[in-house]
Every structure is written in structure tokens, then in C-alpha cells.
Amino acid sequence: MSPTGARPPERKELGRFENRLSFIYVEQCVIHRDANALTFTDDSGVAHLPAASVAALIIGPGARITHAAMGLLGVCGVSVVWVGEQGVRYYAHGRPLSGSSRMAETQAKLVSNSRSRVQVARAMYLRRFDEPDIDELSIRELRGREGTRMRRLYRAHSERTGVPWSGRQYDPDDFDASDPINMALTAASVALYGIAHAGIVALGCIPSLGFVHRGTDRAFVFDIADLYKAEISIPTAFDVVASGSTDIAGDTRRAVRDAIVKSKLMRRIPRDIAELLSVEGDEESDVLRLWDTTGSVSAGLNYGTNES
Structure with missing residues (x-):
């Protein structure tokens, strides 16, 4: 079942990495979703955070996160890091913001x-x-x-x-x-x-x-x-x-x-x-293409012959 409320943000609407908050650390709370914001609930109440405004969410001991929240984090390209007293355990990250390979x-x-x-x-x-x-x-x-x-x-x-x-x-x-x-x-x-x-x-x-x-x-x-x-x-x-x-x-x-x-x-x-990496210029658009020995060719086309 798709979450109700606001539609997920499109990639072009997401904030660039350099314009985001660096990281948010949370523990002893429940992380959920309200439209396109994350909610953090503990004994003191509920706090809201626009998901696309942060680069990394670091989750400490005693925190729980819902499927809806993880779905939003993935769409927004937010890295999710679980940590604990026994060191760092990196389990997940969102889709790349670049949309390019x-x-x-x-x-x-x-x-x-x-x-x-x-x-x-x-x-x-x-x-x-x-x-x-x-x-x-x-x-x-x-x-x-x-x-x-x-x-x-x-x-x-x-x-x-x-x-x-x-x-x-x-x-x-x-x-x-x-x-x-x-x-x-x-x-x-x-x-x-x-x-x-x-x-x-x-x-x-x-x-x-x-x-x-x-x-x-x-x-x-x-x-x-x-x-x-x-x-x-x-x-x-x-x-x-x-x-x-x-x-x-x-x-x-x-x-x-x-x-x-x-x-x-x-x-x-x-x-x-x-x-x-000696990469210059803006990112390529996320246009799907097919690899070829000469570079690449358009995808979505049938390159077969007209044989019956």
C-alpha cells in the first residue's frame, strides 16, 4: 500500500548534497513519516524534519524506524547509518542524488x-x-x-x-x-x-x-x-x-x-x-542507454532485423 498524503519528491526537487544539513543523530525514539517529513517521537513529544534537508541520518541504540520512513529516505537519497557502542555498522543508503552512472x-x-x-x-x-x-x-x-x-x-x-x-x-x-x-x-x-x-x-x-x-x-x-x-x-x-x-x-x-x-x-x-577522479562539468542526465564498443546507443529500441 502506498503512503497517503503528499507525493514523494522528484529527483530534480531534491536539495544538492552541499546544501543539506550534514547529519542528524537520534536514539531512543521511533522514526516515522508524515508526508515528506521524518518524525521523531520519544517521551518528550514529536519533532519533524524535512527528509530532503539532511545528508545522513545516524541512528543510535534504542531507535526504531518504520518502513514508510525508510521509503522516504531512499527516495530523498539520504544515507542511513546505524551505530552503537560496539562501533560503526553501515547498513543502508538512499539512491544516489546524481541519477547518473x-x-x-x-x-x-x-x-x-x-x-x-x-x-x-x-x-x-x-x-x-x-x-x-x-x-x-x-x-x-x-x-x-x-x-x-x-x-x-x-x-x-x-x-x-x-x-x-x-x-x-x-x-x-x-x-x-x-x-x-x-x-x-x-x-x-x-x-x-x-x-x-x-x-x-x-x-x-x-x-x-x-x-x-x-x-x-x-x-x-x-x-x-x-x-x-x-x-x-x-x-x-x-x-x-x-x-x-x-x-x-x-x-x-x-x-x-x-x-x-x-x-x-x-x-x-x-x-x-x-x-x-578528474571529472569536470555538470552531471549527465539519468538517461538510460546501451553500452556499445563505440560508446553507447539509445535504449528502448529494437535492434533486431526484420526477419520473420
């Missing part, structure tokens, strides 16, 4: 060729450094330089905030077993991964086809999120712990959301992905 085809082509894959991986590493002498370094050398940079970064923020640092140590099966700074880093990473994943699928890219990372269904998510960790998730985590927070997970999520707004990350992610 161009980005996915370009990504698959680049990652399938060793030379072009190395070029994109190098570009990802080079974006993290301000050093002029690294253009000729190999991928292995860049990976080592990145490891050194991250160790220095953690130490620098520890000294800046006074938060003790003994290394990145956490148990994915026991969130509460970590020390405060590792809990904050995990919570910050959850939010950043959610936004990176939302941006990737909104553009029609493939989350599993990474250039630096491989072997997981979120390899490209880690690639993209790593571009912004030094700027957003790591300093935010140290700041939250230094503030004496008694709600590290919640305060970290809110602080990351503020950092995303301040850094204009929602606009940067689509632009950065397009630059890394």
Missing part, C-alpha cells in the same frame, strides 16, 4: 588500472602535506610519511590541550573500555565516516572501490574521510575531552557537526572527489 564508471576505470590508481592514491596523500619535497616519493614512502605525520599530530594536540596521549587503542567490541580520548576519537570518526559515505553515494560513486584502502565495502569512505581527519575529527576529539565533558560521545558528535559547518565540508567533499 558517470562517477561510478570513472571510479571503476581509474581503480582498475595500476597506473591511474597510483596517480589517484598519490593525489590523496599529497593533499595532506605542505612539504615541497615529496612529489617524487613512492606510495610506500608517502605511507610512511603519513604515519609519521599522524603520530606528530596526536602528540601536538595532546600538548595543546593537556589531554594525555598513549596511542590509538580501542576495542571495536567494547566502546566503554577505551580511555576518554580514544572514545572521543572513535565517536568523531563515526560522524566523519557517515558524512564521507553520504557524499560518496550522493555523487553516485562506489564506497567499496578505494585507492589507498582496499578489501572492505567502505574502502573509498576511509580514503575520503582521511583527507579531513587532521582538520576536523582529531582536534575536535581532543577539545571535547579537554573540556571535561561527561557525555563524550554526544558532545563529540555535536562538536564535529559544528566543525563541518565551519569548514564548509559539505561543499568541499563533492568538489574534492570530482577533482581526485
